[in-house]
Amino acid sequence: MxxxxxxxxxxxxxxxxxxxxxxxxxxxxxxxxxxxxxxxxxxxxxxxxxxxxxxxxxxxxxxxxxxxxxxxxxxxxxxxxxxxxxxxxxxxxxxxxxKISAHEGMIPxxxxxxxxxxxxxxxxxxxxxxxxxxxxxxxxxxxxxxxxxxxxxxxxxxxxxxxxxxxxxxxxxxxxxxxxxxxxxxxxxxxxxxxxxxxxxxxxxxxxxxxxxxxxxxxxxxxxxxxxxxxxxxxxxxxxxxxxxxxSIQPPRDSGMQLAKLPDVAPAPAGFGAYYTRLKFTETWDASRRDGPDSDVVVLFDDRPWKYMLWRGTNYIPHWVTEKGIWYTNEFNETWGSGALGCAEPMSDKQSRYSRVSIVESSPARVVIHWRYALADTRYVSARVDPLTGWGDWSDEYHIIYPDGIGVRKICLWSTQPREPHEFQESIVLVPPGSRPEDVLETDAVTIMNMQGQAHLYSWAEHAPDKIAQPEHANIEIINVRSIARPFLIVSDEPFELYGEKHDGPLFRPMNVEINRENSIFPWWNHWPVAQIPSDGRVATHADRMAHSSLTTGLEWKDWDNSVNSRTRVMLHGLTELPPARLVGVARSWLHAPALRGLPAGISSRGYDMSERAYLLEKATAGDAEVIGFTLDASAEHPLYHPAFIIKNWGDQPARVSVNGRERPVGPGLRTGIRRTIDGIDLIVWLDLESTAPVQLVVSPR
Missing domain, CATH: 2.60.120.200 (Jelly Rolls)
Structure with missing residues (x-):
């Protein structure tokens, strides 16, 4: 030696x-x-x-x-x-x-x-x-x-x-x-x-x-x-x-490092609308990407400090962002096994190879975002691949956002086996470095409500809830984040059938697994967002990385539409500063919208479309705009809350709107937009209007 x-x-x-x-x-x-x-x-x-x-x-x-x-x-x-x-x-x-021991399935x-x-x-x-x-x-x-x-x-x-x-x-x-x-x-x-x-x-x-x-x-x-x-x-x-x-070395007390922060943007001078941009994260993460200046989409509001963000760092999974910078999402479609290793979901698409986002509409009246993604695992292997066509599971989502910070999420799952287990919703918050889930969430983290205004508060203080059973026939969820604005969702309260079993209303489930209470009373993972390792499940043991937590998972509710190879659901979601009980009126205005009557000749109605959160009207012929008057039969059971209208074939002429004989000035209380499509030129109208009594509206050329 x-x-x-x-x-x-x-x-x-x-x-x-x-x-x-x-x-x-x-x-x-x-x-x-x-x-x-x-x-x-x-x-x-x-x-x-x-x-x-x-x-x-x-x-x-x-x-x-x-x-x-x-x-x-x-x-x-x-x-x-x-x-x-x-x-x-x-x-x-x-x-x-x-060498891994398997290449398919959920293997603990x-x-x-x-x-x-x-x-x-x-x-x-x-x-x-x-x-x-x-x-x-x-x-x-x-x-x-x-x-x-x-x-x-x-x-x-x-x-x-x-x-x-x-x-x-x-x-x-x-x-x-x-x-x-x-x-x-x-x-x-x-x-x-x-x-x-x-x-x-x-x-x-x-x-x-x-x-x-x-x-x-x-x-x-x-x-x-x-x-x-x-x-x-x-x-x-x-x-x-x-x-x-x-x-022998006396290093500086301050290394110069800073905690990574979620992206933010200043209010847009143009006001409410959707904007392409490139959101900045950290120098090293940004340098690793291969994308250009218009890679992300942000929806901004002109009268409230909220945002709707679709960012590469979350694989374009859309997030509501509160005035405190808390990010929340209602998740995506997800499935398991069937050719995939672990979870097949956009969260696994670390480089956003399959996940794509585009702005379909952006006007003062509303924004429409299209998000398309594959249900693939962290190896980019698709689930449920059709042996005849080679297609795996894909999803198209349309996110229709209005100026009041409320939107519709329309989720269309494309699959050879659309009625096999797929997830459509999970309540997820992001947890930045230097924070734990408790810094983002109240201990009493979830409020569940029904259409009668009955509510139950679920707490993680002693342990995660075993189940969500109260109140009966619940269809409203509020996430109690540590900000004034709080995320909420509303789904249909109608009965439905799932996997051959009948249910009399939506099924809410708590996320009560994968919790290490030595680290957090909530689930806490850091395999997403921004992480580039091929993982769909890593427990966070330190507050060193961007991470996330989940409160409820696997929400099931009635389908909006389906076919042999597709399944579609819709939900109303957004941010609110309203007391929880006020959301019942919002839910009724969407699920049981007032009837529309009294249209003039030459104008037809397709009624209220929940997937658009709008009344659909159509002129028989394209051309010059004309006066369109009608009545909305609002009542306590069928309230009016911030209604929107789509008038097909209106043309490109500006519109004026009168409510009960009084003209509304264009501004915060009245937003209009023109939509140009391959089929024609349409008018979009949004009103800051609430009523439980009939309302007469007149839309006319300006």
């Missing part, structure tokens, strides 16, 4: 400015930087920023440092987030390929060891795991030996870490800020992996993530944060020498 000689054989201080080269100041070797790179203020001088996925420094195996049996690894590190799993800082180990991670992750056979590994613990691992005498700290390093703060192996002392040890935080007996010669390239800040092979819920494919990832003064020594430093190295 060669005597330990603690001489540095490689050192990366990152003082050079090249975006593609990191210089080893000991050997003078210029090593290649792969992926994203940026110099940032370091623990001493400059550091290199790593994006958590692509960034790494590599050196060919032939040029890697030649070490004896005693070794030391040191580095200064500031983590933006803990790695998805064990991740190398200095890594020359022959990591083995991870706790059932045995679904992903066999073999140890390397040779080499060394110095790194951090998914909980921030320091690891030194070596191949000694044909055995892979692991030493790990119990302590964890903090986030967003410069920290010194080190690992040593001293064969004379028969000891491996790891250090944090100059203190030994883990050690173990160890002996033998190091079996070096001399045919493997040296990597800094990244793994050689894809690994399965830590804290999984289900079996997921492995992913290639790296350190997300800053590295500085990465050193390899040929020899084992003692504890005093590690402490000396720690004391």
């Amino acid at each position: 060669r005597a330990a000689s603690p001489n540095p054989v490689a050192r990366w201080s990152f003082e050079e400015m090249s975006p593609t080269i990191a210089n080893d100041t000991i050997s003078g070797h210029d090593d290649e930087i792969v992926g994203f790179s940026k110099r940032v203020p370091g623990a001493s001088g400059q550091a290199l920023r790593f994006d958590g996925y692509t960034t790494g420094i590599k050196r060919l195996a032939a040029n890697a440092p030649r070490l004896g049996d005693a070794v030391t690894f040191e580095s200064w590190i500031a983590l933006q987030a803990y790695p998805w799993a064990l991740c190398g800082i200095v890594n020359q180990a022959d990591e083995q390929e991870v 991670a706790k059932d045995g060891d679904p992903a066999m992750e073999p140890d390397p056979r040779a080499g060394y590994f110095f790194g951090i795991d998914g909980d921030g613990r320091v690891h030194l691992q070596l191949s000694l005498g044909g055995h892979w030996v692991k030493c790990r700290s119990d302590a964890t390093i903090p986030l967003m703060k410069w920290t010194q870490i080190a690992g040593t192996y001293d064969p004379k002392a028969g000891r491996m040890a790891v250090y944090i800020n100059g203190k030994c935080v883990g050690s173990m007996p160890a002996n033998g010669h190091i079996d070096f992996a001399r045919e493997v390239e040296l990597l800094i800040g990244r793994n050689h092979q894809a690994k399965t993530h830590e804290h999984p819920i289900r079996l997921s494919p492995p992913a290639l990832f790296g350190i997300e944060g800053y590295l500085d003064e990465v050193i390899i020594l040929d020899g084992a430093l003692g504890a005093d020498e590690i402490k000396r190295d720690y004391d």
Whole structure:
């Protein structure tokens, strides 16, 4: 055994400015930087920023440092987030390929060891795991030996870490800020992996993530944060020498890192409407995308600080955003198995390969957004593929948003098996880094109501609700987020049949699984949004990443329409500052809209269309606009609440509207828009009007 000689054989201080080269100041070797790179203020001088996925420094195996049996690894590190799993800082180990045990179905991670992750056979590994613990691992005498700290390093703060192996002392040890935080007996010669390239800040092979819920494919990832003064020594430093190295550098107290924030936009000068834009997130995440300046869609309101966001970071899953910046969504179509591994859903479409969004209409009167997506797993494999056509499950959703912050969500599922289990709704909130679900949600998180105004408050204080059974015949849900505006949804309260079983009204179910109350009283996952690992289920154990929580799931209600290969449902949803009881009137105005009568000759009515939240009228012939008068028979049982009207073939002439003989000025109380389609030119009218008595309306050319 060669005597330990603690001489540095490689050192990366990152003082050079090249975006593609990191210089080893000991050997003078210029090593290649792969992926994203940026110099940032370091623990001493400059550091290199790593994006958590692509960034790494590599050196060919032939040029890697030649070490004896005693070794030391040191580095200064500031983590933006803990790695998805064990991740190398200095890594020359022959990591083995991870093979998953199945390729279809919902396979819980706790059932045995679904992903066999073999140890390397040779080499060394110095790194951090998914909980921030320091690891030194070596191949000694044909055995892979692991030493790990119990302590964890903090986030967003410069920290010194080190690992040593001293064969004379028969000891491996790891250090944090100059203190030994883990050690173990160890002996033998190091079996070096001399045919493997040296990597800094990244793994050689894809690994399965830590804290999984289900079996997921492995992913290639790296350190997300800053590295500085990465050193390899040929020899084992003692504890005093590690402490000396720690004391020799006085890093800034502020690493310069900031918690990632969800995107936001300023109010649009043009007021209410839908806008294409490119929402900004973090520098590293934005740099990884391959999309242009009009990649996202935002709906803005001119008289309330709310938004409706369809962003790449959520795979375009639409979200209501409150005045406090709390994001909420009613989810999407989802299915399981049937050719897919785990969940087949747009949440799994990490690169938005299938998920697409477009603006169909945008006028002062309303906005219509079309969102199309595939039900595919994290490998982009579709569920329920038709052997005849090759088509898997797809969905088209239309989101019709009005100026009052209320919209219709029309969900059309296309499938060879549309009546097999598919999910249409789940109540989800986003949880930003630095927050837990409790920071976004009230403990009494859900209010459930029926059309009689009876309500029941469901709390997660002691435990998650076992079921949602009260009140009877409920069809209204309010999510009690920590803001003035609160998300709500309304569905049909009519009886329906599901999988051969009859139900007398909607079925609400609490999300009461996958909860670790040591971390949160609510479910808490961070595999979505923005995460790029191929996972559809990872429990959040730290508030380090963008995450989400769920309150109710699998809501079932009556179909709006269906065919042999499709199934359509509609819901009313939005944000509200109204007292819960007032939503009953909103629900009645949508589910039991007042009858329309008294139209003049040449004008026909298709009645009230819940999927448009509008009355549909049509002129018999296109051409000049004409006076159209009619009565809406509003009552307490059939109230009028912010009605909308679509008049087909109106033409492009501006309109005036009178209510009970008084003309309404165009403005907040009256919004009109012109819709041009391949079939003609239509008028859209929206009124800020409430009534429980009959109302006479006249629409005429201006």
